[in-house]
Amino acid sequence: MITKKPINNSKYQKNIVLTNTGRIAFKHILKTIFKDNKEGFILLPSYIGITDREGSGVFDPVQEIGINYNFYRLNNKLSIDFEYLQFKLKKIKVKALLVIHYFGFSKNDMNFLSNYCKENNIILIEDCAHSFNSYFNNKLLGSFGDFSFFSIHKFLSTVNGGILKINNEKFFIEDIPNNEKIKLNTLEVLYKSNIDKISELRCRNYNHLFEKIRDVTWLSPMYGKLPEGIVPMNLPVLIKKRRDFVYFELMKRKIPTISLYYRLIDEISRYEFSEMYYISNNILNLPVHQEIELKDINILSKVLREIKINN
Ligand SMILES: Cc1ncc(COP(=O)(O)O)c(C=O)c1O
Structure with a gap:
């Protein structure tokens, strides 16, 4: 059918949601994954910080959603200790795994990790709060997991801003409240930034x-x-x-x-x-x-x- 102008937005869009912060994006990822039942654990890396002023960008959403969590060991470069991970998987039922690309670096073999998670029926979430435009083997970090999320204000001079990315078509993020959406001035900075x-x-x-x-x-x-x-x-x-x-x-x-x-x-x-x-x-x-x-x-x-x- 010939139309005067394009009428189907969803056809050529990225599967992303623009949020007010990275932690809001993470919260909605967790909500989606654990919507139907709260069984199973999320495995978190054992290097997660907190401050009195900002709380914990990683741990607060986990607590807010109220899901079971456990931690896995990292080595001295803050990458996954696989032996330990396998040991944990035998002990508890893991539904999701969070990998953090600390300071923008990726010291994990992301192809291996994503295949490993698929084989073990684990949903992989990439925390890209520190990595805005980093690649592993010519593939952008944030595109390996089922989900990923980013923190705009850690890279651009905005006061807030987050991005939630869905890479697995099986999942769908429901509409988020207006006060959790990206602010117009942040969006403007993002769009204009080189x-x-x-x-x-x-x-x-x-x-x-x-x-x-x-x-x-x-x-x-x-x-x-x-x-x-x-x-x-x-x-x-x-x-x-x-x-x-x-x-x-x-x-x-x-x-x-x-x-x-x-x-x-x-x-x-x-x-x-x-x-x-x-x-x-x-x-x-x-x-x-x-x-x-x-x-x-x-x-x-x-x-x-x-x-x-x-x-
Ligand atoms: C590794 C990591 N993930 C997630 C977040 C949350 O990002 P935001 O401050 O945009 O909520 C932070 C920062 O607090 C972080 O350091």
Whole structure:
């Protein structure tokens, strides 16, 4: 039939929902998965933070929906310990698995993970709150799982914004309330933003900073050189001694940094996941975002070199 103008929106649309935050997107994913029955567990990674001001972007939705949860072990690069995962799967009935691409990096073989979940009848959710435009083997992170979600305000200068992506046609997200939808000004920023340029600048900044700090003896970058396809959220380093001292020294010199996550949720056992507490106590995430200039990185690395770590 010939029509004057297009009349079918749904035909050529991406299967996404634009939300006010990443955690709202995650909440609706959980609601959809556990709608008919709340049986089965969601398996969560054992590195999840919380702050008094912001709560926990990952754990709050799990508690709000009121589902069974359990944690799996990660290695020192924050990627999945598969042996442990298999051990957990034998012990409890897992319905969904959450994988977090920490700081924009993907240290998991996502093809293997997605096949593994399919074979074991587990719904895979990718938390891309830290990874806005990162790829694994030439495929965008966020397109491997049955669902994924993103956090716009962690990459663009907006105060909020989330994206929920459905990759499995079997699932359908029901309409969400207006107050949980993306705000117009966030949508405008998203639409106008040059994501390729922003990604390029983040990579440039990471590489420059990495070269400048790689010989500083008291810190070690968690991931080394930037792998192909990765757009970093920041440059995470581990500082064996006196991380907080370094944080405050930088702060004094007007260089704000963050420690993702300096406090883990209490539900993560200190005994079972002690390595995660080591990371939590020693991590510092250095800024590499698009507004940082090369001269800023030179200042940051100079200041880092001047800091004396004494016992
Ligand atoms: C790994 C991770 N997932 C999800 C979220 C939630 O994102 P948002 O702040 O957009 O709700 C956050 C941040 O809080 C996060 O760090």
